[in-house]
Amino acid sequence: MDLIWEGLRKALELLLTLDPEVLRITLLSLEVSGLATLISLVIGLGIAIPVALNEFPGKRLVIALLNTGMGLPPVVVGLFVTVLLWRSGPFGFLEILYTPTAMILAQAVIASPIIAGISLSALQHLPPGLRLQILALGASRPQMVWLLLKEARLPLLAAVMAGFGGVISEVGASIMVGGNIKGQTRVLTTATVMETSKGNFEVAFALSILLLVLAFTVNAVLTHLQQRNRPR
Amino acid sequence: MSRPTVLEARSLTLHRAGTQVLDVPALDLRAGEVLALMGPNGAGKSTLMLALAGLLPLSGGNLRFKGTELAGRPEREAYRRRMTMVFQDPLLFDATVAQNIAAGLKLRGVPAALRESAVRAWAQRLGVGHLLARPARQLSGGEAQRTALARAFVLGPEILFLDEPFGALDAPTREALLDDLGRILAETGSTAVVSTHDQGEAARLGHRLAVMKDGRILQTGGLREVMNHPEDPFVAAFVGMETLLKGQVASSGEGLLTLRLGKGGDGHEVLAVGEARPGQTILVGIRPEHVALSLQTDKSSSARNAFPGTVTKVVPRGPFFKVELDCGFFLAAYVTAQSLAELGLEPGGAIVASFKATAAHLIRREGLDSEV
Structure with a gap:
């Protein structure tokens, strides 16, 4: 038990003194996962909207693939992104392996199917006649899509939260494509793994608490957005 | 009393999975007339209405609105801003009553100040003036349908399509709304198409009647004419000739x-x-x-x-x-x-x-x- 209490005490100390290294790691986590989520939102909606609004052969297959993609193992993504970005790989000339850019890329690959899958189901759950009603009110196609997204805003923000939650907490891909380089690609999860393996439990505790606080804060902001302007 | 023709439909056909679900060689709608579409469930009333509203891709046929053929997408989009439709399901947005009634005006870029007075006026006319700030989710069925009607009327549509607007309402609510709608249609001189499977509703709202079965119009004519002189046993039974x-x-x-x-x-x-x-x-x-x-x-x-x-x-x-x-x-x-x-x-x-x-x-x- 002493190990735990001592760890928690030191963790609080690190947090309260705003250790510059810890701060940098936290900000990088937020930046990488935040950008990855934003990119995934654009990609996810870009897939979900046309799939939801159109009938085409193979639609069920596309939906099944998206749903499978929601459970994409981060280490598999890490492996493929690493191979693609490897110096002798097809995108090696970009020279972005072991940079935050590679981490954003890998995390976007993980979060995009999550956001696309939940958004698709959100759009499909709107009343079937709503699209015709919106068109009958004189909406152009972009206006119609915008109103549908607005109508589905609750589950859509849930999709964003799920996407962000998926990438802020993943470690496999980040460590593989980022390399956990101090001052460059070290984020909360990769640092926690490292400190735990070194036996520095107090640092690992501090990082874990920060991870939880970060996840909570971001989700609290999103929840506020979600419930705002919602007539009660 | 020769009124100008507002909408001309010719040779409308729709095939779905190999069967013909709509076959209407010709149907005209004149200014200020309310056409009641009658028929049992599955007769193709909603399909025809969506087709007339330009909201359904058809297998064949053409529509002409006030002399302009609705051939391409620009014409159809322009047409959509001059007509509107109310469905059996009020399909309100997750917003307040006022925001719902204003929705179509907002899509047309009407400034907020102008929207507000129009929204208020139509909400009052349809008896939901006291509910403007109420979230649509909290409305009763009748209030929701009144809001949907206000959202349609506020646009001053040149054609109003009403697809079984009372289908989901209980009898007393339907009765009150029928009265109000009939009065407003008359006051505004609206051109409208209303579908129903109830001969009483058709008789109270319609000037002209079209009876449908299996995607076809069996008979169309003045209300009394069809009610009293059905040309076909199906029509006769459907208009209440027992x-x-x-x-x-x-x-x-x-x-x-x-x-x-x-x-x-x-x-x-x-x-x-x-x-x-x-x-x-x-x-x-x-x-x-x-x-x-x-x-x-x-x-x-x-x-x-x-x-x-x-x-x-x-x-x-x-x-x-x-x-x-x-x-x-x-x-x-x-x-x-x-x-x-x-x-x-x-x-x-x-x-x-x-x-x-x-x-x-x-x-x-x-x-x-x-x-x-």
């Missing part, structure tokens, strides 16, 4: 004919208005509200057809009762609760049914001979 009698023309002349009832008709003769050649097999229909019941044959009555019979069944039908009779042939009559009591009508009781020759309408003359 009694259909088949027989052979015994004699005819001067616009009147005598019909000798066929099988099961026991050789009874019915006097009807119409022209047909003697010996021809015809069908006549009698609306139940045109049949009078009495305890004795009234010699002074102008009713040319009087038949003694027995009551077989008394069915409550809202404000009145439907009495089914066996006069040697089937006959249905509507009576009020008061008449029911005065005449002591109950199954097995004797009664005399009478109706005028003008109440017996000739329905179809062709193709019946082979069936008798």
